[in-house]
Amino acid sequence: MHEHAARARWLRETLHAHAYRYYVLHAPIISDAEYDRLYHELVALEEAYPELRTLDSPTQRVGSDLSEELAKVAHPVAILSLSNCFSVEELQRWEERNRRLLAEGVTLSYVLEPKLDGLSVVLTYLNGVLTTAATRGNGEQGDDVTANIRTIPSVPLRVPVTPDAPPAPPRLVVRGEVLILKEAFARLNEAQVARGLPPYVNARNTASGSLKQKDARITAQRPLTAYVYDVVDGDGLTLDNEWDSLAYLRALGFLVVPNAALYPSLDALAAELPRWERDRHALPFEVDGVVIKVNDWAQRRELGVVGKDPRGATAYKFPAEEAVTQLLDVQVNVGRTGKVTPTAVLAPVFVSGVTVSNASLHNYDLIAQMDIRKGDRVVVKRSGEVIPYVVGALIEARDGSEMPITPPTHCPYCGTPLERPQGAVDLFCPNVRCPERVYRGLEFFVSRAAMDIEGMGAQTIKQLIAAGLVADEADIFTLRPEHFEGLEGFAEKKTQNLLNAIAAAKARPLPQLLAALGIDGVGAVVANTLVQQVGTLDVLLELAARTKHAEVAFAAAARPLLELPAENEDAQKAQARLRDPLVELAPRFLDAQDSEKRLARLLKPLLAQVPAFDLAPLHATLLNLTEAARPLLSVSGLGAVLTRSIVAWFADDRNRTLLAKMRAAGVQMQPSQPAPVGGALAGLTFVLTGTMSVPRDQLEALIVAHGGKVSGSVSKKTSYVVVGEAAGSKLDKALALGVPTISEAELRQKIGDV
Numbered sequence: 001m002h003e004h005a006a007r008a009r010w011l012r013e014t015l016h017a018h019a020y021r022y023y024v025l026h027a028p029i030i031s032d033a034e035y036d037r038l039y040h041e042l043v044a045l046e047e048a049y050p051e052l053r054t055l056d057s058p059t060q061r062v063g064s065d066l067s068e069e070l071a072k073v074a075h076p077v078a079i080l081s082l083s084n085c086f087s088v089e090e091l092q093r094w095e096e097r098n099r100r101l102l103a104e105g106v107t108l109s110y111v112l113e114p115k116l117d118g119l120s121v122v123l124t125y126l127n128g129v130l131t132t133a134a135t136r137g138n139g140e141q142g143d144d145v146t147a148n149i150r151t152i153p154s155v156p157l158r159v160p161v162t163p164d165a166p167p168a169p170p171r172l173v174v175r176g177e178v179l180i181l182k183e184a185f186a187r188l189n190e191a192q193v194a195r196g197l198p199p200y201v202n203a204r205n206t207a208s209g210s211l212k213q214k215d216a217r218i219t220a221q222r223p224l225t226a227y228v229y230d231v232v233d234g235d236g237l238t239l240d241n242e243w244d245s246l247a248y249l250r251a252l253g254f255l256v257v258p259n260a261a262l263y264p265s266l267d268a269l270a271a272e273l274p275r276w277e278r279d280r281h282a283l284p285f286e287v288d289g290v291v292i293k294v295n296d297w298a299q300r301r302e303l304g305v306v307g308k309d310p311r312g313a314t315a316y317k318f319p320a321e322e323a324v325t326q327l328l329d330v331q332v333n334v335g336r337t338g339k340v341t342p343t344a345v346l347a348p349v350f351v352s353g354v355t356v357s358n359a360s361l362h363n364y365d366l367i368a369q370m371d372i373r374k375g376d377r378v379v380v381k382r383s384g385e386v387i388p389y390v391v392g393a394l395i396e397a398r399d400g401s402e403m404p405i406t407p408p409t410h411c412p413y414c415g416t417p418l419e420r421p422q423g424a425v426d427l428f429c430p431n432v433r434c435p436e437r438v439y440r441g442l443e444f445f446v447s448r449a450a451m452d453i454e455g456m457g458a459q460t461i462k463q464l465i466a467a468g469l470v471a472d473e474a475d476i477f478t479l480r481p482e483h484f485e486g487l488e489g490f491a492e493k494k495t496q497n498l499l500n501a502i503a504a505a506k507a508r509p510l511p512q513l514l515a516a517l518g519i520d521g522v523g524a525v526v527a528n529t530l531v532q533q534v535g536t537l538d539v540l541l542e543l544a545a546r547t548k549h550a551e552v553a554f555a556a557a558a559r560p561l562l563e564l565p566a567e568n569e570d571a572q573k574a575q576a577r578l579r580d581p582l583v584e585l586a587p588r589f590l591d592a593q594d595s596e597k598r599l600a601r602l603l604k605p606l607l608a609q610v611p612a613f614d615l616a617p618l619h620a621t622l623l624n625l626t627e628a629a630r631p632l633l634s635v636s637g638l639g640a641v642l643t644r645s646i647v648a649w650f651a652d653d654r655n656r657t658l659l660a661k662m663r664a665a666g667v668q669m670q671p672s673q674p675a676p677v678g679g680a681l682a683g684l685t686f687v688l689t690g691t692m693s694v695p696r697d698q699l700e701a702l703i704v705a706h707g708g709k710v711s712g713s714v715s716k717k718t719s720y721v722v723v724g725e726a727a728g729s730k731l732d733k734a735l736a737l738g739v740p741t742i743s744e745a746e747l748r749q750k751i752g753d754v
């Protein structure tokens with residue numbers, strides 16, 4: 001008994017300390033799963049020895065998410081939480097306990113739902129109109145988030161949504177969960193990063209923080225979704241089971257938690273649990289388990305409530321995706337782009353079903369920020385298909401023998417000094433012939449996601465590199481049977497199979513080849529768009545070369561301004577614009593009026609330092625650059641950053657040689673459809689003015705797709721000015737210069753698009 005009391009005291013103190021670190025300091029040192037395990041141990045201990053339960057036990061704290069800034073709403077009935085089960089045996093014990101409270105021999109059927117990991121909310125509809133929304137809070141009262149909830153598109157403001165649905169009762173209270181779908185969370189973070197802001201770490205906290213904004217306009221900007229899964233209360237409702245209530249909620253127009261299932265028995269349900277666990281990553285939201293509810297409401301009422309948990313429902317938690325282990329060493333990995341990734345070598349640990357002994361440590365900045373050291377106890381997370389990564393170190397578990405991790409200065413594979421581009425968090429090996437980079441590049445190129453050359457595994461690539469047969473992607477296509485003679489493990493059959501696979505890869509569609517080249521930002525979607533809107537590889541090479549050429553000319557014209565010692569921050573900003581004209585300037589000059597004045601305005605802080613500077617040559621080179629890049633910048637969805645990366649790749653001599661080698665080796669580079677470029681508008685330059693029947697960029701893309709050029713200003717070189725409604729000064733200029741004008745309809749006639 002004594003040791004139980006001591007253990008309970010230790011658990012209480014430990015849990016309090018971790019809860020404080022988590023909720024107050026926002027600096028947890030153990031994983032959620034580890035916390036759950038300790039908490040669960042205390043619950044079990046207190047259940048076995050109720051006299052050990054103290055008033056200050058963490059188990060007596062009713063979970064609360066109350067915010068001091070929001071008004072409070074009392075719930076009509078207590079909003080309960082759920083007990084947890086971690087194994088089928090625990091589920092069976094749960095059912096056995098329930099059976100003892102019910103009439104002998106009753107049938108128990110169950111509804112199973114994915115356990116949503118969001119913020120619980122209670123919605124009240126009076127005469128069908130959403131009047132109050134509150135968070136769960138402490139179960140008795142919650143925060144008033146009515147205005148915020150109204151901004152969530154999936155929450156009906158009035159039910160039923162469709163007239164043929166059953167009527168809503170005078171008062172209806174439902175419970176649901178507010179969350180951010182995985183895809184929306186990824187997009188939100190992309191936008192954060194694009195704005196130079198740190199990404200959000202956790203979808204649940206972001207959803208919660210978004211919902212509890214005092215200003216609902218901020219909530220409205222966040223991609224929140226709300227699933228409804230429970231009828232809490234309702235006047236005169238005749239529903240008597242969970243399954244029907246879900247159908248009823250769906251009929252009223254609520255977004256009801258998807259993938260729910262009805263099982264006739266716990267055995268039938270338990271048999272399906274492995275499938276639920278396996279498929280959880282395919283769901284559009286994060287789940288950490290499933291909720292299991294007794295279907296029959298009369299039985300549920302009879303079972304009642306214990307503490308804050310209803311007996312008639314429980315949560316089955318999936319095995320933890322986090323585990324604690326020791327960081328033994330750090331390996332330096334170099335990828336195909338040269339990016340250096342520190343990789344943790346771990347004491348093997350079992351995480352979400354597999355043994356993990358390597359995990360990503362992201363980058364050296366993060367290692368320093370999190371103060372991770374060799375020898376530390378670290379938390380490792382493995383979720384779905386994602387590569388396992390180190391979440392953080394248990395700093396309090398140190399014994400003093402831990403060693404700091406220092407970033408490498410030289411590439412461990414080729415000895416080249418590592419570089420860190422301005423503003424980047426990663427180190428890079430700049431050597432394009434670095435054997436590790438070559439190997440990683442080939443590995444990606446032949447992979448399923450890229451050229452999909454079957455039989456070309458890591459081992460084979462290493463063998464071919466070591467034998468001097470392959471030094472780049474193009475070499476793969478020059479392999480012949482005799483090359484494999486004397487190569488270990490290559491019998492005739494295997495060689496022939498590999499050569500057949502390589503021959504088949506020569507005929508892959510152009511977008512697939514483009515996506516396989518490993519150009520920064522060019523995956524399958526961008527590659528498809530490029531081929532559709534730009535056309536052939538030759539056009540792409542030509543565009544890139546021309547743009548690069550114009551960039552070089554611009555850089556030369558800008559050099560005097562770049563060499564100036566900038567006197568203030570604004571001047572530095574102007575220099576940054578000059579340094580990256582394709583991203584910072586060209587997009588603004590695609591359709592600029594008075595472009596020279598505009599450029600002067602953009603560079604004003606810098607020009608103030610050299611009043612005598614002649615802007616005309618710089619302006620001319622910028623217009624050239626803008627024109628050269630226009631076809632790429634006009635491709636919808638591409639954007640300036642991708643344009644820059646595409647231009648840099650296709651203008652690089654080494655890459656041009658690589659493509660030429662591939663072509664010579666018989667790699668097919670024709671798009672499957674005839675190229676639109678060189679079409680009806682080849683050699684013609686158009687200026688658009690006024691309002692068109694479609695957004696202007698759409699019409700511009702059409703012109704570009706048919707080989708024409710689009711310019712922002714009218715000159716004698718302009719072939720046609722396309723005149724829309726309420727045309728402006730460009731029409732006057734066209735008339736003054738004698739440039740022919742046509743309507744949008746006439747333009748469409750020219751390209752047969754009518």
Ligand SMILES: [Zn+2]
Binds near residue numbers: 413416429
């Ligand atoms: Zn290297």
